[in-house]
Amino acid sequence: MEEKKFLQLLEETKQIRKEADEITDLWQDRLVSQMVKVAAQETDRLEHHLMEMPLSVIIYQWIIVRLKTRPWRILVPTSIALTLLLQSIFSKVNLLQIMVH
Amino acid sequence: MICWFKNFWQLIAHPYAFFEARIAKGNFYPALIAFISALLFNDLGWIVFNGGAYNFSILDILWPLFTYPIAVMLIYAVCHLIVKENRCRSFFAVWGFSYLPTLLFFFSNILIHTLNHSPWWKGFLGQPVVGLIFWTFTLLMLLWKVLFLATTLRLAGNLNLLQIVIAFVILIILIAGYWMLTLTLGLGKIPFI
Numbered sequence: 001m002e003e004k005k006f007l008q009l010l011e012e013t014k015q016i017r018k019e020a021d022e023i024t025d026l027w028q029d030r031l032v033s034q035m036v037k038v039a040a041q042e043t044d045r046l047e048h049h050l051m052e053m054p055l056s057v058i059i060y061q062w063i064i065v066r067l068k069t070r071p072w073r074i075l076v077p078t079s080i081a082l083t084l085l086l087q088s089i090f091s092k093v094n095l096l097q098i099m100v101h
Numbered sequence: 102m103i104c105w106f107k108n109f110w111q112l113i114a115h116p117y118a119f120f121e122a123r124i125a126k127g128n129f130y131p132a133l134i135a136f137i138s139a140l141l142f143n144d145l146g147w148i149v150f151n152g153g154a155y156n157f158s159i160l161d162i163l164w165p166l167f168t169y170p171i172a173v174m175l176i177y178a179v180c181h182l183i184v185k186e187n188r189c190r191s192f193f194a195v196w197g198f199s200y201l202p203t204l205l206f207f208f209s210n211i212l213i214h215t216l217n218h219s220p221w222w223k224g225f226l227g228q229p230v231v232g233l234i235f236w237t238f239t240l241l242m243l244l245w246k247v248l249f250l251a252t253t254l255r256l257a258g259n260l261n262l263l264q265i266v267i268a269f270v271i272l273i274i275l276i277a278g279y280w281m282l283t284l285t286l287g288l289g290k291i292p293f294i
Contacts, residue, residue: 068117079240083233
């Protein structure tokens with residue numbers, strides 16, 4: 001009698017576990033799909049926000065972010081460009097001689 | 102020493118975060134060390150450019166000593182004129198670090214001056230590429246100093262972009278006046294700020 005009851009309870013437990021697994025799978029699927037949906041919405045919103053921004057603001061923000069960490073990525077090309085510009089303007093003058101004396 | 106190199110790397114790679122941390126700590130001794138080293142190089146530059154002779158007046162020695170507090174007070178005054186929410190201590194905590202580009206600039210100047218007066222290197226310095234490299238380095242140091250000034254104005258002065266531009270315009274006028282004064286008094290061709 002006891003054995004029969006035990007087997008019945010075991011069967012019920014297995015059934016409950018199976019149902020619980022199904023529910024978990026279902027919720028996981030729903031959660032993932034919800035997360036994907038939210039992420040897509042957020043991406044759309046950001047893209048829309050970015051498209052509305054003036055180009056000057058985007059460039060300014062990009063420069064600011066680059067200057068905050070490893071600023072040489074901006075400073076070195078800028079100084080090279082400025083030197084070449086100066087050299088092209090004062091092509092007849094030896095810039096080094098001006099600096100040294 | 103390791104801590105010093107770590108700080109040095111932080112200052113080069115992450116100046117914004119480094120200045121933020123320094124202002125939060127409020128300790129200005131490292132800044133003072135940076136200033137003193139720049140000051141020493143300034144005087145060393147004087148000796149080198151005067152052909153090894155220590156023939157300058159007491160004003161030449163004392164002038165750079167006062168430039169650091171004067172520069173800090175000047176930047177603080179300009180910021181305080183625009184925004185009231187700033188403390189003078191924050192400026193003292195970070196402005197000294199801006200002497201690192203100054204120090205490197207003086208060092209490169211002394212080096213190039215020494216090379217120029219050496220007979221072995223005369224041909225080398227005549228090459229246009231040497232001038233280009235030297236000018237690129239000088240402009241890089243200038244831009245780096247400008248970046249430090251902008252960061253100081255942003256973090257110590259609590260200024261926004263427009264206010265930083267206004268402060269820059271005022272400071273450029275004041276620096277031009279200071280430059281004229283140093284040229285008139287014969288204290289140097291380049292203003293030590």
